[in-house]
Amino acid sequence: MQHRKRGMFMDGLLNRTNLHKYQEYSVRFIIDHPTAAILLDCGLGKTVITLTALNELLFDYFEMHKVLVICPLRVGNVWKNEVQKWSHIRNLKLSVAIGTETERLAALKTPADIYIINRENVKWLVEDSSLPFDFDTVIIDELSSFKNHQAKRFRALMKVRPRVKRIIGLTGTPASNGLMDLWAEFRLLDMGQRLGRFIGRYREDYFVPDKRNQQVIFSYKPKPGAEDAIYRLISDITISMKGSDYLKLPELIVNEVQVKLSEKEKETLDAMKRDLITIIKGEEITAANAAALSGKLLQMANGAVYDDQGAVVHIHDRKLDALEDLIEGANGKPVLIAYWYNHDLERICKRFDVRQIKTSKDIADWNHGDIQIAVIHPASAGHGLNLQSGGSTLIWFGLTWSLELYQQTNARLWRQGQKDTVVIHHIVAKGTIDEQVMTAIRKKEKTQSDLINAVKINLTERRKTA
Structure with missing residues (x-):
């Protein structure tokens, strides 16, 4: 050399x-x-x-x-x-x-x-x-x-x-x-x-x-x-x-916004959890194993689920309604939404005027303040993105078991250079697997914190x- x-x-x-x-x-x-x-x-x-x-x-x-x-x-x-x-x-x-x-x-x-x-x-x-x-x-x-x-x-x-x-x-x-x-x-x-x-x-x-x-x-x-x-x-x-x-990190506020399902909606989720199969609007939804069941339950908590043929079956709009309230409560400040499933993204895009953070131009426009409501997938937000200049509010529409993706996504806003208090909202469907995910994340954070x-x-x- x-x-x-x-x-x-x-x-x-x-x-x-x-x-x-x-x-x-x-x-x-x-x-x-x-x-x-x-x-x-x-x-x-x-x-x-x-x-x-x-x-x-x-x-x-x-x-x-x-x-x-x-x-x-x-x-x-x-x-x-x-x-x-x-x-x-x-x-x-x-x-x-x-x-x-x-x-x-x-x-x-x-x-x-x-x-x-x-x-x-x-x-x-x-x-x-x-x-x-x-x-x-x-x-x-x-x-x-x-x-x-x-x-x-x-x-x-x-x-x-x-x-x-x-x-x-x-x-x-x-x-x-x-x-x-x-x-x-x-x-x-x-x-x-x-x-x-x-x-x-x-x-x-x-x-x-x-x-x-x-x-x-x-x-x-x-x-x-x-x-x-x-x-x-x-x-x-x-x-x-x-x-x-x-x-010198900004102040961080972590918030859980609970939404309550109706008795019928709750029964649908309980049937899936108990029997690994449920019927929604005449469509059969099955889960082959525990991992598949977890995915189905997370989807259902968010408000929709893929049936056995891959079609989207709608269940409820509880989280979309909560998301609307949070966006309104931001009083015009930019909001970043983390989603997990494609049907979540489709329903969010149908309800709100949003833009996906995917390209370098999207990142630049967000940081320049040109995007009011942005959506991002944790797997693409995990590493290397600096988004702290564009906003300070993050809303988790759907949750993830991955502590790594969870922490890395939060760190896109809560990092050095952020001038405002960072607010991270989690929309949690009460009585569903969402609550278990939040508990698991807190437990994993403690283990990792102990290691560090x-x-x-x-x-x-x-x-x-x-």
Whole structure:
């Protein structure tokens, strides 16, 4: 690799002196730890921290030569844009290998320091691209997306993990579904050194069966003392920080708006829950298993459901009416609505004059104040979107079990740079699965908060003892 001189400071660009102390600490941690888990809340600057460390490792220490960044599809260009904002890393050359196979191959063959690929193409890169996997450093942006040890992306990356000299995992939601998630994430990072090489042994050592049906175990819960033991094992390669500790965040108001179903509507949902089948307006709605049942019940709580032929069957408009009240109560301020199912989107669009946040122009128009009511899907709002300039009110029309998507969507508005109090409304159908989802989210948040607190650095204490 031809080493280039560091970029000089240019007008309008941020330089190294603009980094916060916690960011400088994180840079040093990455440099000093060939294996590192960086658990930072949204808005703390994971990207610039990592790029700064990579810049030093490439051009000052000469400890790496070719870097692969694996990230969510929509975040690929975020890395490239970040380089353009900071003068001290502007010398880095990035190649974004996202798009068609031809485009990806061309990008991977282009001379660069850092190559960026979306996580869906990890298997393609390792097994199907015919290119040699000659990366000595791997950055996993959103480490939590590798929490499933049976996923193709996990298996593919594990095949080449022994060739990688440095690996960094970045995420703000390391245990979105509980501590069981951590095994695969750290198995990938340290190849089983801390939490073991086998999921069965990890489960046996730290968990006991929780929900079960005779011999079939549906979930596990930590043994007494297991959480502390796990935190202790990973603490030497892990740092974590909460945004509230380092950023001036706006006030946050979280609100639940309950809607009440009629007795007939409630009976329809109860029949589905009890029998895995119900009849709505002459159409038969069935659920094959517990996961399918959960989806059907969430749809029905929202007011509509897909029948067995894929057609939409209307049940009620309780949430639409509540949504109308919330929009009216915003008194003309912009409102962002999170939906989950397509039939929710269709009914929202039919009732209100809304615009979907899908493209870069949509994002720009929202932040410029040109959109009064916007709708967004949590899966597309999860990472890399800054929407805090366009409004401060978020309404969850439909809920999700995913803590990661839930927190990341909220963080689009509740983040540094937001000038107003952020209000997050949840429209909850009383006596339905909505209430269980809200309880589960609160429980998961506590588990994740405990993890982050356990390995959270305290810069003040470190300075005192230094």
